[in-house]
Amino acid sequence: MLRFKLARQRGNMNMFAYLYLLPAFVLLGIFTIYPLINTIITSFRLDYRFLTGDFVRFSAQHYVDILRDPVFWRACINTAFIAFICVPASMAAAMGTATLLHSIKRLKGFFTTLYFLPEVTNIMAAGMVFALLFNNNFGLINMVLGWFGFDPVAWISGVGIAGSRELYMQAYLRCLFVLFVYSVWSGFSLQVILFLGALSRINPQYYQASSIDGVGRWKTFWKITFPLLSPTTLYVYITSAIIAFRAFAAIVALFGPTYGPLGDDSRMMITIVGYIMDSLGNYLSPGAVSMASAAAVVLLVIIMVLTALQMRLSKRWVHYS
Amino acid sequence: MQVRFESVTKQFQDKRKRIVTAVDNLSLTIESGKLMGFLGPSGCGKSTSLFIIAGIHHLTSGRIWFDERDVSVLPPEKRGVGMVFQNYALYPHLTVRQNIEFPLVNSKEIKNRLKAELVKEAAYGSMKELVAARVMETAKLVEIEDYLDRKPAELSGGQQQRVAIARAVVKRPSILLLDEPLSNLDARLRVQTREEIKRIQRKIGITTVFVTHDQEEALSICDEILIMKDGLFQQAGNPQEIYDRPANRFVAEFFGGVPMNMLQAHVKNKTLLLGDDELRTEVHLPDGEVSVGIRPESVVPEASGLAVTVREVRRQGGISTAVAELRDGQTICFFQESRHPVTIGQEIKLDFCNDGICIFNQAGEKVFQC
Numbered sequence: 001m002l003r004f005k006l007a008r009q010r011g012n013m014n015m016f017a018y019l020y021l022l023p024a025f026v027l028l029g030i031f032t033i034y035p036l037i038n039t040i041i042t043s044f045r046l047d048y049r050f051l052t053g054d055f056v057r058f059s060a061q062h063y064v065d066i067l068r069d070p071v072f073w074r075a076c077i078n079t080a081f082i083a084f085i086c087v088p089a090s091m092a093a094a095m096g097t098a099t100l101l102h103s104i105k106r107l108k109g110f111f112t113t114l115y116f117l118p119e120v121t122n123i124m125a126a127g128m129v130f131a132l133l134f135n136n137n138f139g140l141i142n143m144v145l146g147w148f149g150f151d152p153v154a155w156i157s158g159v160g161i162a163g164s165r166e167l168y169m170q171a172y173l174r175c176l177f178v179l180f181v182y183s184v185w186s187g188f189s190l191q192v193i194l195f196l197g198a199l200s201r202i203n204p205q206y207y208q209a210s211s212i213d214g215v216g217r218w219k220t221f222w223k224i225t226f227p228l229l230s231p232t233t234l235y236v237y238i239t240s241a242i243i244a245f246r247a248f249a250a251i252v253a254l255f256g257p258t259y260g261p262l263g264d265d266s267r268m269m270i271t272i273v274g275y276i277m278d279s280l281g282n283y284l285s286p287g288a289v290s291m292a293s294a295a296a297v298v299l300l301v302i303i304m305v306l307t308a309l310q311m312r313l314s315k316r317w318v319h320y321s
Numbered sequence: 322m323q324v325r326f327e328s329v330t331k332q333f334q335d336k337r338k339r340i341v342t343a344v345d346n347l348s349l350t351i352e353s354g355k356l357m358g359f360l361g362p363s364g365c366g367k368s369t370s371l372f373i374i375a376g377i378h379h380l381t382s383g384r385i386w387f388d389e390r391d392v393s394v395l396p397p398e399k400r401g402v403g404m405v406f407q408n409y410a411l412y413p414h415l416t417v418r419q420n421i422e423f424p425l426v427n428s429k430e431i432k433n434r435l436k437a438e439l440v441k442e443a444a445y446g447s448m449k450e451l452v453a454a455r456v457m458e459t460a461k462l463v464e465i466e467d468y469l470d471r472k473p474a475e476l477s478g479g480q481q482q483r484v485a486i487a488r489a490v491v492k493r494p495s496i497l498l499l500d501e502p503l504s505n506l507d508a509r510l511r512v513q514t515r516e517e518i519k520r521i522q523r524k525i526g527i528t529t530v531f532v533t534h535d536q537e538e539a540l541s542i543c544d545e546i547l548i549m550k551d552g553l554f555q556q557a558g559n560p561q562e563i564y565d566r567p568a569n570r571f572v573a574e575f576f577g578g579v580p581m582n583m584l585q586a587h588v589k590n591k592t593l594l595l596g597d598d599e600l601r602t603e604v605h606l607p608d609g610e611v612s613v614g615i616r617p618e619s620v621v622p623e624a625s626g627l628a629v630t631v632r633e634v635r636r637q638g639g640i641s642t643a644v645a646e647l648r649d650g651q652t653i654c655f656f657q658e659s660r661h662p663v664t665i666g667q668e669i670k671l672d673f674c675n676d677g678i679c680i681f682n683q684a685g686e687k688v689f690q691c
Contacts, residue, residue, distance in 0.1 A: 213424035214398030319414035
């Protein structure tokens, strides 16, 4: 009876809806919205001391500081490398693999499971395995290269690079290659599963129609499959890019806590999140926490702008049926 | 182009790895330029037969001939057929124009053919012009030229159907295949569209195969009909011929708007007896139980004949039917004339038209017609 009465009063119904939403909203407020606002405020506090809460005045000085810091720019470049080079490469590989997997009948489940394994592997463990694969002395990659008569490559090494810009760049490119291989591999698994799901939702009659019309496989992929996958492609890109912008643990696992190979003191492979973590590590020195906050806000703005841009651009090439 | 099935068999493996025979030893000739209907209940193998012509399904055994060419192992794109799918399979991300021109601009073989035509016909300056002209000509044929820039989702079911037909015929195939093309349309549109299909088929004079489970559809537009059941050939031929002279009990009961009356009777000394009443003499069959099939329109109330009692009178628009009970309890349905209406409870006598009685044996085969 009570419920019936309440149901008749629509205004009250709204209140009930809010009441049910309250627990989630409280949690969101405490752990997401409040820290977000607090971070923005902190980033503008000059020489903020974390322990006492003192600061000199409100200022944008820390933004100027980080934008003038070459390490921050290095972090931006490395992060962009993951988001704009590694993620698209991984997606292309995943889309191709999913298309091939979709077309086979036997062992489909087996391969799907196999491809999904990286997703349930710990990032640190996987990163360290990669570091071992690329190990200069006893890594599998160098061993295989050796079989074909190639000299071993010092993949992750900065020994002797100090002072030589050329040697530094070479070491940097080698490390980027390792990062590329790792990133493609680690993003690949979930993307394959998502693309497989999307492929199975495409009406098979489109393919029968195109085969009757004599349209080749390659053309069929570009003219039918690719456009019909576009909503999934957009979703996968946005989520993968956001994950890429937060890359940190993998870098530490691959290159160590100094974000660079042995012999490098420039934090060669640092990412934006790495930069934030480093600043936070110095929390006792005045201004360090504000620096970290400012870097975090910059990262937030970058992600928001890029996501908005992607959503806008996507209107042109994404087909929702 | 003539299409010939030669002992065609198609077997599938189902999910439990059992072998299912979808088409069993089918032999059939579809004459050039004819509209052929494949008819039967769901799961009878009619769509499979269509997909076999298209080349989407491979044969388990047998051969398919297009005129004198054996196409049994040719892939779909080499067969030059046009197909309309049950759900149209229009590409949702392309406009109507892009859908229709899709085979023209994306198939290497068709492109080469168009190039050859371009050389022959000087009327078109470029490939683009030729394609545009073809698309427009086909769009006009199916009367959708005003919707060329819309997406399929913005069209009604009937319009989508036309686009699907346009996409199938724009490449000028030698055979047009239609897989239950009307099943997604409402009743009125279905009647309209089937006439439309007939008109288009006549106009371009293309050999057409039309799959349907609706016998009225098949009866109204097809030149020839094939009736199948459980993968097996039942009967093929002119629709009226099949209606008048069904080959077996299944065809007799399946084909016809008002179902055929099916009565239990027996033959004794060359006489067909329904209970104690004599229906026909000179029935050259051995003595025994038979089934008798009589179309409602072959039953006529007369001054003398089989004595029955009217139990039910039904009027459906212009058609009026009556159901009468025989002395042994079996019922028979017939059309009643408006000049001599019958009433419930009335006792009347029924006679049967010449050639209106089909006699089936226990296996369901027709053994005699009189």
